[in-house]
């Protein structure tokens with residue numbers, strides 16, 4: 001892991017931290033001359049440091065910072081045109097489903113959602129006009145693992161782009177570009193920012209031509225992260241490794257509890273590090289950690305819903321990846337835009353809770369779950 005991110009060589013004052021360049025425009029030294037910065041939509045010094053930092057930690061050549069994860073995804077889907085077909089993991093962030101089904105569909109960009117953890121399903125769904133595959137691995141919220149190498153192979157054979165939404169494991173535990181994936185995206189709002197206080201999205205690529213096309217979309221549509229938020233995200237990246245190591249060790253303790261004492265209330269624990277989980281061997285080949293997202297299927301929906309009214313340290317809130325632990329009910333929140341029938345088929349029902357583990361004391365978190373469940377009728 002790179003420890004020095006956003007540390008600049010400031011000749012004038014010797015500042016360690018990258019300054020926030022709150023300037024919309026930049027003075028030209030003369031006609032036809034530029035300092036390298038003309039107008040902040042096109043490029044801004046603080047954003048540029050951040051973009052270089054995210055590229056570095058994802059082992060990529062080019063980084064782009066957007067105002068949200070959805071803005072990053074919108075820019076990526078902007079690479080496609082009418083009649084193109086995109087395949088996506090079926091168990092993924094509900095907003096990505098809505099973006100394709102309710103927005104890009106109006107531009108006649110077609111999409112299909114399949115269980116990409118089963119490569120044969122992916123192959124069956126492939127069409128002659130399929131131009132991209134987008135996967136989330138582990139998936140959201142059921143933590144299914146998709147084989148990144150196999151996906152890249154299929155995309156290369158068919159001249160399609162392979163895209164990974166790497167929000168859950170972060171570049172600290174998974175670097176899809178190392179497997180020749182074309183595009184990595186993150187909701188920077190989550191682990192990269194890590195403090196539940198800022199929205200951001202990032203995209204990282206290796207290919208120069210692709211970078212030019214994405215840079216064009218970013219500048220043309222004006223979808224850029226502000227200098228202030230770029231600085232905050234850059235600052236957050238400096239502690240990504242520390243935070244996620246602690247979050248992961250807390251998560252592992254909670255999984256242990258959920259599988260032992262907690263099993264009187266909990267039916268199934270979904271965690272990438274659970275050995276019995278399908279594709280566990282693939283997960284260990286492509287990731288160096290299990291992360292800190294856990295889904296729990298409670299014995300009844302009533303139990304899951306009532307627990308939310310008793311928790312004290314966890315907060316009942318959507319989002320994930322921050323230092324504060326959160327619990328969501330995906331069926332009603334993050335995945336509410338997925339049609340009910342489809343959600344039921346996937347198993348995203350009212351008995352399923354998704355936990356994002358923070359950096360609090362692990363015992364306090366376990367006690368909080370325990371005391372809440374004890375209070376449930």
Ligand SMILES: *Cc1c(COP(=O)(O)O)cnc(C)c1O
Pocket residue numbers: 068069070071093095096136140165167168186187188189190199200201
């Ligand atoms: C939150 C999230 C997004 C959307 O990001 P925003 O920053 O909320 O716009 C996309 N993908 C995943 C996996 C997410 O968790």
